Each structure stands twice: as C-alpha cells, then as structure tokens.
Amino acid sequence: MDKDALNFDPHVSVDCVILGFDGDSLQVLLSRRGNEVPEEQYNNLKLPGRLLHTDEDLDEAALDIITSVTGKCHPLVKQFRAYGSPSRTSNPKDVLWLETAIKQKIGRIVTISYLSLMRITNRTPHRKDAETLASYPDKAWYPVQDLPQLAFDHNLIIQDTLQELYRMAGQQPQMLFEMMPAKFTAAQLRRLHEQVSGKKIDVRNFAKLVMNKPYIVPLNEWEQNVSHRAARFYRFKP
Amino acid sequence: MDKDALNFDPHVSVDCVILGFDGDSLQVLLSRRGNEVPEEQYNNLKLPGRLLHTDEDLDEAALDIITSVTGKCHPLVKQFRAYGSPSRTSNPKDVLWLETAIKQKIGRIVTISYLSLMRITNRTPHRKDAETLASYPDKAWYPVQDLPQLAFDHNLIIQDTLQELYRMAGQQPQMLFEMMPAKFTAAQLRRLHEQVSGKKIDVRNFAKLVMNKPYIVPLNEWEQNVSHRAARFYRFKP
DNA sequence: GCCGCTTATTGTATATGTTACGATATACTC
DNA sequence: GAGTATATCGTAACATATACAATAAGCGGC
Numbered sequence: 001m002d003k004d005a006l007n008f009d010p011h012v013s014v015d016c017v018i019l020g021f022d023g024d025s026l027q028v029l030l031s032r033r034g035n036e037v038p039e040e041q042y043n044n045l046k047l048p049g050r051l052l053h054t055d056e057d058l059d060e061a062a063l064d065i066i067t068s069v070t071g072k073c074h075p076l077v078k079q080f081r082a083y084g085s086p087s088r089t090s091n092p093k094d095v096l097w098l099e100t101a102i103k104q105k106i107g108r109i110v111t112i113s114y115l116s117l118m119r120i121t122n123r124t125p126h127r128k129d130a131e132t133l134a135s136y137p138d139k140a141w142y143p144v145q146d147l148p149q150l151a152f153d154h155n156l157i158i159q160d161t162l163q164e165l166y167r168m169a170g171q172q173p174q175m176l177f178e179m180m181p182a183k184f185t186a187a188q189l190r191r192l193h194e195q196v197s198g199k200k201i202d203v204r205n206f207a208k209l210v211m212n213k214p215y216i217v218p219l220n221e222w223e224q225n226v227s228h229r230a231a232r233f234y235r236f237k238p
Numbered sequence: 239m240d241k242d243a244l245n246f247d248p249h250v251s252v253d254c255v256i257l258g259f260d261g262d263s264l265q266v267l268l269s270r271r272g273n274e275v276p277e278e279q280y281n282n283l284k285l286p287g288r289l290l291h292t293d294e295d296l297d298e299a300a301l302d303i304i305t306s307v308t309g310k311c312h313p314l315v316k317q318f319r320a321y322g323s324p325s326r327t328s329n330p331k332d333v334l335w336l337e338t339a340i341k342q343k344i345g346r347i348v349t350i351s352y353l354s355l356m357r358i359t360n361r362t363p364h365r366k367d368a369e370t371l372a373s374y375p376d377k378a379w380y381p382v383q384d385l386p387q388l389a390f391d392h393n394l395i396i397q398d399t400l401q402e403l404y405r406m407a408g409q410q411p412q413m414l415f416e417m418m419p420a421k422f423t424a425a426q427l428r429r430l431h432e433q434v435s436g437k438k439i440d441v442r443n444f445a446k447l448v449m450n451k452p453y454i455v456p457l458n459e460w461e462q463n464v465s466h467r468a469a470r471f472y473r474f475k476p
Numbered sequence: 477g478c479c480g481c482t483t484a485t486t487g488t489a490t491a492t493g494t495t496a497c498g499a500t501a502t503a504c505t506c
Numbered sequence: 507g508a509g510t511a512t513a514t515c516g517t518a519a520c521a522t523a524t525a526c527a528a529t530a531a532g533c534g535g536c
Binding site for chain 2: 495505
C-alpha cells in the first residue's frame with residue numbers, strides 16, 4: 001500500500017434523486033444552493049444531499065436527507081451508484097460555491113447517489129409556480145425532460161438514475177405506485193408507464209394487462225368538469 | 239452544513255468481486271492478507287481491493303486492481319454498490335490487520351464494490367491445489383457456495399453481488415460467456431445458467447433456446463475418455 | 477336539441493415465447 | 507453384448523405479447 005494512498009482521504013457525500021409524477025410527466029426534486037454568493041455566479045440548482053456525518057451509515061444519511069427535504073420518511077430508497085471522478089468538482093462555479101458554503105478548500109468529493117420515489121403533494125411547489133427570485137423556493141419539482149444545467153455532475157447522475165428506474169420498473173411495475181396520487185385515472189397511470197418505459201403503450205392492451213390487476217381497484221368516482229367523457233378514478237391496494 | 243460533517247473524512251476503498259466458472263461451479267477470486275501478524279489472529283482471506291489513490295477515478299482503481307490481480311485487463315467491469323456502515327471495520331481481527339498493514343489508525347472505510355467476470359486460467363490456482371501454508375498462494379479461486387469467514391463485510395458483499403449477477407444475467411445472458419472457457423460443452427453452459435438463475439433448466443428446452451443461437455457455434459471436437467457418450471464442444475462467436 | 481369534438485372504454489385474432497414431456501443415439505464398463 | 511450413463515433431438519399445450527377498431531360519454535357551439 002503506497003504512501004500516496006495512505007495520506008489521501010476524499011470527502012464522501014450522499015445525494016438523493018427524488019422522483020415524482022404530477023399526473024403528466026416525471027419530476028425530480030431539486031434544491032437551491034444558499035445565497036452565499038450572487039446567484040448568477042454559479043449553477044444554483046442541485047440534488048438534495050450533503051457530506052456524510054461521522055458514524056452515520058450511507059442509508060441513514062440518505063433517509064435523513066429525504067426526510068429533511070420532504071418532511072416525511074419514505075420507505076422506497078435504493079442506493080444507486082457512486083461517483084468519484086476527480087474532475088467532478090472542478091467547475092469554477094462549483095469550486096466557488098464549495099469554498100463559500102463549506103468554508104474549506106475542497107479537493108474532491110466521492111458521492112453515493114440514492115433513488116427515491118415519492119408522491120407529489122401541494123406542499124412542495126412546482127417550478128412554474130415560482131417565477132420570481134423573491135418567491136423562489138429552496139426546493140421544487142422540475143420536469144426531468146427539460147432540466148437546466150445543474151451543479152457538479154448532477155445532470156449525469158439524474159440521467160443514470162432514470163435508466164436504473166427503467167430497469168427496475170421493468171421488473172417490478174408496482175413500484176411506480178409510489179409516485180401515483182391516491183386516486184388516479186387509467187390515462188395517468190399509462191402516461192407514467194410510457195415515460196418510464198420510453199415507448200408508447202397500446203390503450204387496450206394496457207387496460208387488459210395492467211388495469212384489471214387485482215391490486216388496482218376501480219372507484220365509483222369520475223372526473224369532474226372535463227370537456228370530454230369523464231374518466232373513472234382508481235386506487236392502489238398494496 | 240454542520241461542523242461534524244466538515245471535519246470528517248472517511249477512507250475510501252475499492253473492492254472487486256471477480257467471478258469465474260470452472261465448468262462445474264461459480265468461483266470467486268480471493269486474495270490473502272500479508273504476513274504482518276500470525277495467520278490465526280485474523281481472517282486472512284479478502285476480496286482484492288485497496289484504498290483509492292489521489293486523482294484516481296473509481297472505475298480506474300477497479301480496473302487497476304483487476305489487472306494487477308489477474309495479469310490482464312478485462313473489459314466487463316461494473317460498479318455495484320457502496321458499503322459504508324461504521325461497524326464494517328470494527329471486527330478486532332480486521333482492526334489488528336489494518337493497523338499492522340496500513341500502519342495507521344483506521345476509523346472507517348467506505349468501500350465501492352465492483353463486479354467482474356473472468357475466464358479461469360491455469361495460472362491462478364484453485365484453493366484445493368494449495369493445501370499447505372507454504373504453498374498457499376496469495377490469490378486463488380474459491381467456490382462461492384462454500385466460503386469461509388472473510389475479512390470485513392466481504393461475505394455480505396459477495397452475496398449482494400451474486401444477486402446482482404442473477405439480475406443482470408436474466409437480461410443479458412451473453413455476459414455469462416465472459417466466464418466460459420474457449421471451448422465448452424452444452425452441459426457446462428447449462429450448469430452455469432442453472433447456478434446463476436438458481437433453478438433447474440430443462441435439457442431439451444436449453445438446447446432449443448440457447449444452444450442454437452447464432453453466437454454459439456458447434457465445433458467438430460468431442461470429449462475424450464469419458465465413460466459415457468462424448469459431448470460436443472462449442473465456442474462463442476461475439 | 478343536435479352536431480361535432482375529444483377522450484374513455486371494451487374484445488378478438490394472431491404471433492411469439494415458455495413450459496412440459498419421451499424417445500433415440502452413443503460411448504464406455506464389465 | 508448387455509447394462510449404464512449421458513448427449514441429442516421434436517412436438518404439443520400453454521401462457522404471454524402484439525396488433526387492431528368500434529362504441530360510449532361529456533362538453534361546447536349553434
């Protein structure tokens with residue numbers, strides 16, 4: 001074991017990709033970096049995350065981050081992968097923020113990323129509801145298909161995580177219900193499946209293969225005030 | 239960001255689960271810890287791995303470890319997951335070895351584990367060929383179904399990695415050829431599939447579904463000196 | 477009230493893949 | 507050459523995935 005290795009300890013952080021579905025498209029929960037430096041000097045959106053605490057397990061840290069961001073403890077959390085490229089913290093904007101926020105020279109950060117699926121509630125605003133900086137919330141949902149430039153390699157992390165979601169959902173489609181609202185229509189669930197699988201799904205086959213599974217129960221409620229035939233609501237029975 | 243987090247930097251290491259198939263059962267390549275302390279004082283078998291070097295990417299480190307252990311560069315390497323439990327380095331035997339080998343007080347190590355599949359060659363001995371300590375090699379193949387107690391949480395890492403292999407092979411069975419010898423019989427390939435899938439596979443269905451794929455080409459060679467009908471050899475065409 | 481627009485809902489036929497199962501061929505041993 | 511152990515091959519039932527079209531319901535405008 002060489003000397004180089006012995007004296008080198010990178011920082012270790014945990015970042016969480018929290019995904020939701022608003023009935024129309026996949027969303028990711030992003031947080032805004034603080035006001036330490038003028039906003040235009042850095043990419044101010046990032047994944048929720050922080051450095052690892054002493055005596056804290058990785059899973060613990062992820063759960064803590066998710067709880068603190070969303071206000072509730074969420075079960076479906078899966079470690080996804082580690083990112084440790086030496087260049088991932090080399091963007092000058094990121095360096096500036098690190099030195100300002102952490103008040104310490106940061107060489108390199110190895111981060112462990114986690115995936116979590118979550119129901120979107122009204123408490124966390126959408127980006128579109130907050131147009132001005134003054135009302136700009138410190139966290140909000142953003143559509144994954146149209147993301148701006150994020151801090152560090154967080155765009156890459158989200159892309160990789162989506163691929164992982166595609167794979168996982170292919171094997172266990174039930175996991176997608178974590179993102180669905182309590183009541184949903186067949187079209188909403190189909191849109192989610194389409195976005196996750198990346199292909200168009202035939203309406204009739206979807207009704208046959210998915211909508212009449214035992215864990216999907218139809219309710220006696222229908223949409224209101226829509227300019228077409230109202231869709232029935234369903235709910236998920238675990 | 240609290241003070242606790244700022245002053246804490248765990249060590250980061252990379253460990254590699256290198257799997258092979260000897261025609262009969264799945265094997266994992268393990269290395270032996272050095273002779274710094276008498277052998278009976280610690281669990282002397284571990285996964286090949288080391289601390290991360292400065293300015294070294296995680297994938298780089300994994301490739302370097304695999305190359306140095308196996309003598310050749312191998313393409314199929316996949317990051318699997320990170321392990322960071324504070325208690326994973328708390329076994330007294332491991333603490334003793336760390337302090338002896340690394341000559342430094344080690345608090346905690348976050349390790350990133352990698353999976354690699356590899357053809358077993360004669361250069362790396364099987365455990366059964368090395369019975370005495372004197373001839374005990376510093377690395378050898380061990381059957382995954384019958385492992386002794388390993389260092390740290392390496393038994394756990396191997397178990398998790400096998401499950402990942404099961405999942406991956408379910409989607410891309412071709413990857414299993416990385417572990418097969420250049421010439422192989424249908425029964426050998428079937429045994430590997432059985433061990434990876436965990437179920438018995440029907441001989442005839444296997445011949446139909448797998449053996450007549452375009453990338454499996456039959457050779458005009460047959461087994462020699464077997465006490466039953468000789469099996470044909472095949473090879474893999476990428 | 478009627479027409480046009482939009483979306484929701486339902487079934488059938490075909491192709492493809494998966495599972496189950498039995499018979500014959502070949503090489504060796506005694 | 508009889509017995510034994512393994513290799514090799516095919517077919518039928520079954521389950522799964524895909525392709526495809528007509529009708530129903532609510533709203534808006536006239």
